[in-house]
Amino acid sequence: MxxxxxxxxxxxxxxxxxxxxxxxxxxxxxxxxxxxxxxxDPAFPNNPRIISTPDDSKTSQAEDTPEDRIGNTHWCHCECCIPMATQIESVCCREIHQVEGCIPECGKCITCADMFISQIATQEHVQLTSLAMHLDELPVVDANNNRRLRKTAYRLFMAWIYGYLGKGNRRVIPSCAVKVVRDVFPDPNGSYVGFLYSDDYDASEMAFH
Structure with missing residues (x-):
């Protein structure tokens, strides 16, 4: 060298x-x-900015304070929502990008879609789906049975909108859809358990009731 x-x-x-x-x-x-x-010298002379996407405008209640939506429906765009008990559940179908994409052109709400009417808001179909899922005889309709049927209807809704999400991956169902499911499968005492995260309850339970 x-x-x-x-x-x-x-x-x-x-x-x-x-x-x-x-x-x-x-x-x-x-x-x-x-x-x-x-x-x-600054690390970033020109600080990078996050570019907004169409999904950013569909984040529903993220910009609101916790008390903005509870007990009212001024946030509803489809005119079919009901007041919900919590902030996170107070969301309209037109505020969730994936749900809005399934609303028919001539309709104003996801509950007007043929798929929703025939597969989620039809008692016979949900009962048959629940029977197939649980592999037992259809019990007499009562509070407990309707609770299970509501859960089945919510699962059908999630499968329709999102497909497979994976274990513990939760999504909020819009208030308008929840209203219809509760009307079809009511609790006699009007007692409903709202949205829960996967770590809020037993792993054997579902997030929607």
Missing amino acids: ENTEVPSGSRTRSYSSLTQEERRNMMIEQLLARYPDTEH
Whole structure:
């Protein structure tokens, strides 16, 4: 290897005679000499901005304060929603991008879609689906049975809109759809359990009731 003069320091020592640590320090000095001092330079002179997408406008109640939607329907765009007990459940079908995409052109609400009417709001179909899912005889219609049928209807809705989501992956069902399901499968005492996250209850339970 051809000997190289040390650019700084002793001129009498060749590059090959330097220790590994000396060579490393020399390389660092050379690299630093190539660039100006950046100690006070900002990491991002022009801060990057998040580009909004169509989905960003469909985040429903994210911009509202917790009390904005509870107990009222001023946030409803389809004119079919009902007041809900919590902020997260107070969402209209036209505020969820995936749901809005399934609303028929001539309709104003997801509950007007043929698929919703025939598969989710039809008692016989939901009962048959529940029977197939649970592999037992159809019990007499009572509060407990209707609770199970509501859960089945909600699962049908989720499968229709989102397909397979995976275990523990929850989505809120719009208030208008919840209203129809509760009308078809009512609780005699008007007692309903709303949206729950997967870690809010037993893993064997579902997030919608």
